[in-house]
Amino acid sequence: MxxxxxxxxxxxxxxxxxxxLLIAPLIGLFxxxxxxxxxxxxxxxxxxxxxxxxxxxxxxxxPLISGVLASVICRYEHQxxxxxxxxxxxxxxxxxxxxxxxxxxxxxxxxxxxxxxxIYLVGMIEGITDPFPMDIVWKSIFGGWVATLPLIALQLxxxxxxxxxxxxxxxxxxxxxxxxxxxxSERFGPYYPWGQPFLMMNIGGSTEDVFFVPWxxxxxxxxxxxxxxxxxxxxxxxxxxx
Amino acid sequence: MEYIVETKHLTKSFGKEKAVSNLEMKIxxxxxxxxxxxxxxxxxxxxxxxxxxxxxxxxxxxxxxxDMKNNRIEILKNVGSLVENPSYYPHLTAKExxxxxxxxxNVPKKRIDEVLQQVRLHGVANKKVKGYSLxxxxxxxxxxxxxxxxxxxxxxxxxNGLDPSGIIEMRQLIQSLPKEYGMTVLIxxxxxxxxxxxxxxxxxxxxxxxxxxxxxxxxxxxxxxxIQVKVNDNExxxxxxxxxxxxxxxxxxxxxxxxxxxxxxxxxxxxxxQQGFSIYRVQEEKRSLExxxxxxxxxxQAG
Ligand SMILES: Nc1ncnc2c1ncn2[C@@H]1O[C@H](COP(=O)(O)OP(=O)(O)OP(=O)(O)O)[C@@H](O)[C@H]1O
Ligand SMILES: [Mg+2]
Numbered sequence: 043m044x045x046x047x048x049x050x051x052x053x054x055x056x057x058x059x060x061x062x063l064l065i066a067p068l069i070g071l072f073x074x075x076x077x078x079x080x081x082x083x084x085x086x087x088x089x090x091x092x093x094x095x096x097x098x099x100x101x102x103x104x105p106l107i108s109g110v111l112a113s114v115i116c117r118y119e120h121q122x123x124x125x126x127x128x129x130x131x132x133x134x135x136x137x138x139x140x141x142x143x144x145x146x147x148x149x150x151x152x153x154x155x156x157x158x159x160x161i162y163l164v165g166m167i168e169g170i171t172d173p174f175p176m177d178i179v180w181k182s183i184f185g186g187w188v189a190t191l192p193l194i195a196l197q198l199x200x201x202x203x204x205x206x207x208x209x210x211x212x213x214x215x216x217x218x219x220x221x222x223x224x225x226x227s228e229r230f231g232p233y234y235p236w237g238q239p240f241l242m243m244n245i246g247g248s249t250e251d252v253f254f255v256p257w258x259x260x261x262x263x264x265x266x267x268x269x270x271x272x273x274x275x276x277x278x279x280x281x282x283x284x
Numbered sequence: 285m286e287y288i289v290e291t292k293h294l295t296k297s298f299g300k301e302k303a304v305s306n307l308e309m310k311i312x313x314x315x316x317x318x319x320x321x322x323x324x325x326x327x328x329x330x331x332x333x334x335x336x337x338x339x340x341x342x343x344x345x346x347x348x349x350x351d352m353k354n355n356r357i358e359i360l361k362n363v364g365s366l367v368e369n370p371s372y373y374p375h376l377t378a379k380e381x382x383x384x385x386x387x388x389x390n391v392p393k394k395r396i397d398e399v400l401q402q403v404r405l406h407g408v409a410n411k412k413v414k415g416y417s418l419x420x421x422x423x424x425x426x427x428x429x430x431x432x433x434x435x436x437x438x439x440x441x442x443x444n445g446l447d448p449s450g451i452i453e454m455r456q457l458i459q460s461l462p463k464e465y466g467m468t469v470l471i472x473x474x475x476x477x478x479x480x481x482x483x484x485x486x487x488x489x490x491x492x493x494x495x496x497x498x499x500x501x502x503x504x505x506x507x508x509x510x511i512q513v514k515v516n517d518n519e520x521x522x523x524x525x526x527x528x529x530x531x532x533x534x535x536x537x538x539x540x541x542x543x544x545x546x547x548x549x550x551x552x553x554x555x556x557x558q559q560g561f562s563i564y565r566v567q568e569e570k571r572s573l574e575x576x577x578x579x580x581x582x583x584x585q586a587g
């Protein structure tokens with residue numbers, strides 16, 4: 043198993059697309075610096091920054107970048123018969139699927155951590171003196187990551203199914219764009235998988251729970267869509283004729 | 285006999301069309317098996333099933349005496365393959381391409397240089413493969429197939445895109461494999477001439493069916509020259525030859541002698557003259573292996 047991940051990492055590393063991971067945290071950084079937040083007496087100054095930065099990052103960039111990475115990790119297999127070469131080696135298809143998935147979610151975790159660094163940098167540059175709200179930020183960073191897990195599973199599935207680079211990207215955009223509208227809806231917001239990264243990262247939620255979103259919503263929407271997308275993609279790959 | 289490859293009733297349908305039909309392939313250990321057939325005969329489809337890339341519609345595949353269905357990983361540890369066009373990662377160099385496979389195969393790093401040397405790519409090993417010529421990509425594919433010194437090497441049209449000297453090199457390389465490493469090789473082609481000089485066994489497939497499978501010697505026997513004699517009364521001449529214990533076939537306009545050497549031809553002709561037949565013509569007809577192959581596949585297509 044480790045050797046398969048290692049090989050995947052090797053191929054991805056050499057494809058020089060890892061700079062993509064920097065884009066979203068950098069944009070977050072610029073947004074954070076460009077907009078001066080209104081200071082309200084009694085509220086931690088970090089919060090204003092977080093709300094602003096999280097909006098574009100979680101709604102747009104998190105799902106888009108993960109989608110592009112999922113396409114890239116399948117693209118070099120699609121290009122010149124890579125699938126048949128890879129799958130004629132002594133590996134199970136299950137391991138190949140799992141390796142690609144694990145690598146993707148690890149990279150997204152790295153991106154989340156870089157975003158954390160961005161948040162901190164913004165505060166330093168702006169000279170925020172309030173204490174860094176570590177617990178809230180962790181909730182946001184880690185919660186956002188958890189909410190992306192089902193999306194990555196679907197993106198991997200779609201990327202395996204389509205040879206072209208454009209098709210998975212288009213599908214991803216189609217589901218990502220309505221997020222801005224859907225999250226404002228009390229009724230549909232909590233059930234839309236593409237809205238979950240934002241909801242999980244949004245620091246406005248209840249602070250008693252482990253995450254900013256109630257457990258039953260995490261289990262049902264994030265967990266449910268994860269199972270659906272992961273098992274769907276996994277079975278699709280096992281059956282696919284190469 | 286112990287077979288390295290054995291398929292039973294192997295069948296693959298795409299919709300209504302049977303790309304492979306009841307194929308019984310048998311390859312004994314240490315042979316170089318030439319898998320021949322015209323375009324669309326079902327060679328690649330068969331090979332895909334041998335490697336477990338595609339599920340058979342019915343029938344089974346056994347490699348090394350083990351069923352592919354339940355022992356895929358174990359089997360593939362000992363199989364190297366090149367299916368259809370060479371596969372590669374264009375963004376990597378030849379070395380890096382092999383390294384990506386090596387990590388999964390778990391073989392020592394020095395194997396990479398060894399196989400690159402064997403296919404003569406060591407000079408360009410650090411160039412990105414997307415800039416390679418077709419022949420160079422083909423060589424890389426063969427190198428990748430040999431990386432883990434497999435017991436069975438499956439090469440689908442490996443000479444595709446190679447120049448004449450490349451074909452000769454490849455032939456020498458493949459011929460050396462059974463001798464030096466005890467490998468068994470399956471090599472597909474649509475040209476008999478290409479594998480004629482290295483194959484020890486041949487399987488001819490046409491429209492998904494195996495229409496000939498035997499040693500290359502047996503196939504060559506078909507290719508021996510035959511002597512045709514045109515006589516005033518062909519049928520009477522044929523009967524009298526048979527009565528005298530000489531082998532012959534009756535054709536429409538001539539009698540064909542199944543003579544094994546010149547002396548036998550001379551004896552048959554002398555006998556016919558002595559019997560009072562008028563001999564109009566004696567001619568030799570040579571059938572090349574390629575012709576035989578063509579006839580075999582043609583008959584199948586007509587029928
Ligand atoms: N994935 C597929 N879907 C539908 N039909 C297919 C598929 N793959 C192969 N076929 C059909 O199966 C038949 C056999 O094809 P195959 O590629 O095995 O032939 P081949 O002997 O390798 O030919 P060639 O010498 O051209 O490589 C063809 O008629 C082809 O159209
Ligand atoms: Mg073919």
